[in-house]
Amino acid sequence: MKISSLQTAFQSNRPHSAAFFEKAKQTMSGGVNGNLRYFAPFPIIFEKAKGATLHDVDGHAYVDYLLSYGALMLGHNHPEIMAAVQRVWDEQGTSSFGATHPLELDMAEELVALFPSFDQIRFTNSGLEATLFALRLALAATGRTHVAKFEGHYHGAHDHVLQSVNPEVGAAGAATAPLPVPESLGTPDYYREHSVILPFNDWDACERILTEKAAQIAAVIMEPMLSGYIAAEPQFMKNLRDLTKQLGIILIFDEVKTGFRIEVGGAQTYYDVEPDLTALGKVVGGGFPIGIVGGKRSIMELASPLRSHKKSEVVFHSGTFNGNPLSIATGLATIRYLKQPGNFDQIVQRTLELRTGIDELAKEYGLPLQTLGTGTIFNVLTTQEDVHHYRDLGANHNQLRLALDYLLMENGVYSKPLNRFSMSAAHGPEEIKATLDAFDKSMAALKKDPLA
Ligand SMILES: Cc1ncc(COP(=O)(O)O)c(C=O)c1O
Structure with a gap:
């Protein structure tokens, strides 16, 4: 598979986001209110959120791991x-x-x-x-x-x-x-x-x-x-x-x-x-x-x-x-x-469950992925090397991560391409299962049709 074909699919599945972004570019510099919010071919436009779920203007729902760059520890509208x-x-x-x-x-x-x-x-x-x-x-x-x-x-x-x-x-x-x-x-x-x-x-x-x-x-x-x-x-x-x-x-x-x-x-x-x-x-x-x-x-x-x-x-x-x-x-x-006793620990526990699931899937599919993090934040790295500082991140296969991110978005998971994952009190067993299913499907697709 090619990144360009993933982007074409992303675009054709989101005509309303595409049209909105064209309009937004006229009155907001680059169509965004923060440079990090942009990604190619255009960022998804969201219209509503509830708990751990984001809804976009094209009718898609996503389990939200961006959580406004980690700010929403209790999820949306707790x-x-x-x-x-x-x-x-x-x-x-x-x-x-x-x-x-x-x-x-x-x-x-x-x-x-x-x-x-x-x-x-x-x-x-x-x-x-x-x-x-x-x-x-x-x-x-x-x-x-x-x-x-x-x-x-x-x-x-x-x-x-x-x-x-x-x-x-x-x-x-x-x-x-x-x-x-x-x-x-x-x-x-x-x-x-x-x-x-x-x-x-x-x-x-x-x-x-x-x-x-x-x-x-x-x-x-x-x-x-x-x-x-x-x-x-x-x-x-x-x-x-x-x-x-x-x-x-x-x-x-x-x-x-x-x-x-x-x-x-x-x-x-x-x-x-x-x-x-x-x-x-x-x-x-x-x-x-x-x-x-x-x-x-x-x-x-x-x-x-x-x-x-x-x-x-x-x-x-x-x-x-x-x-x-x-x-x-x-x-x-x-x-x-x-x-309150147990509340923070439960979010940490669920983060670990999710990370373990992702790491196991990566092994099962033989993909060079690993999760790295502490507490309620982690990232999905595309290298099996140990990472201790900024320059170690150069070992990441960024195109592979990007491909995974486009596939995850098609399967209902959003962290914003190449971004870390944050968890919230709203991410329960159902959301974790849906996320692992999305990783499973995305990794299966990458295995079947490797990145060219
Ligand atoms: C470590 C760190 N410091 C400072 C900031 C800036 O915070 P704000 O975006 O609220 O200005 C951020 C934002 O991501 C951050 O991650």
């Missing part, structure tokens, strides 16, 4: 989320106060109790804003100028972290001394010049780079699990914590993906390592826009307007909808659901 939204209208009566309100404090106290590294928090509206604010705090706290990040790690769509997210390896220097490669047109050179790129899970190289450049580096920002599914080695984490402390570098965990998905208390609970600052987003908003920065009092207090009346002595942070009651109430409902 009764406790809908009740929380209704309660906001009944009790608070508004979608935004633009001022402090009691629900904010409930949420702050809940988070401080859940994350041992949090003394204080601030709310933002997105993960992007959370990592941006965390970095500003770190730059202010240290007086240093550079940000160190890991090759292949994503921290949102702002300039300082749009470096070496998905670089072409040929342009990115040696594996043990990676160079910053801008991810976007329009990011000023300043950010590339003030970035230090680290190789994930390579302790010797990280130790050398950090020690050499310590005087300049304000912060190391990292996804504790690259793309949410490639785990940092535990000793690597401990070494990184110890060395950054010793060098006066602020360690920031970007747990926008991993928070509430690896463990309820995030990857920091899983590894038992306390960062100085943490960025949260996605799940913690219960399906509504949110971001959170949490961390040590001494750093968080730099943003306190009580510190000084001089602008030069306070870190600026603001946002019209920060802490809006809808995001806070749905976030609180999600946290409380996940904290």
Whole structure:
């Protein structure tokens, strides 16, 4: 089989999505509101969702593993989320106060109790804003100028972290001394010049780079699990914590993906390592826009307007909808659901069941596929090699994964081509069975008519 024939079938089965996309391109740049939402020949247009199911404008239903990039941990329209939204209208009566309100404090106290590294928090509206604010705090706290990040790690769509997210390896220097490669047109050179790129899970190289450049580096920002599914080695984490402390570098965990998905208390609970600052987003908003920065009092207090009346002595942070009651109430409902004994563990258990089923099917069909992940996130890799860092992903047979994704969509499973899989409380035995049936049919097709 050929990718082009899979795309032709995709297109002919979705005339309404195709027509809608043509129209959308006229008034929305590229027809999408986020570059990652596009895939060829056009993205599916969805019109409705319920539980774990997405419905498109052509009448197809899909088990949803995109879950709005992992945000919807309880699935679509979970009764406790809908009740929380209704309660906001009944009790608070508004979608935004633009001022402090009691629900904010409930949420702050809940988070401080859940994350041992949090003394204080601030709310933002997105993960992007959370990592941006965390970095500003770190730059202010240290007086240093550079940000160190890991090759292949994503921290949102702002300039300082749009470096070496998905670089072409040929342009990115040696594996043990990676160079910053801008991810976007329009990011000023300043950010590339003030970035230090680290190789994930390579302790010797990280130790050398950090020690050499310590005087300049304000912060190391990292996804504790690259793309949410490639785990940092535990000793690597401990070494990184110890060395950054010793060098006066602020360690920031970007747990926008991993928070509430690896463990309820995030990857920091899983590894038992306390960062100085943490960025949260996605799940913690219960399906509504949110971001959170949490961390040590001494750093968080730099943003306190009580510190000084001089602008030069306070870190600026603001946002019209920060802490809006809808995001806070749905976030609180999600946290409380996940904290009830058994609820989180059940999602992890079902993730494992699904992964085991996929791995067994891959063996049965003799296809070079394996699942990789922790907790409630995983990806389907098209290599049997071990994968520990960004450059290992080069071993993937991306065309094979793409073919699998088109076949899965025809068989009613959606994660968006080449994307990871996230699970939710709405993915029960029925959805898992339907998904494994879809993998079975898709792998059988790939076996019968291999990719040309
Ligand atoms: C690890 C990580 N950090 C930050 C972000 C940015 O979050 P948002 O899309 O809410 O701005 C994302 C989004 O995917 C993410 O995965």
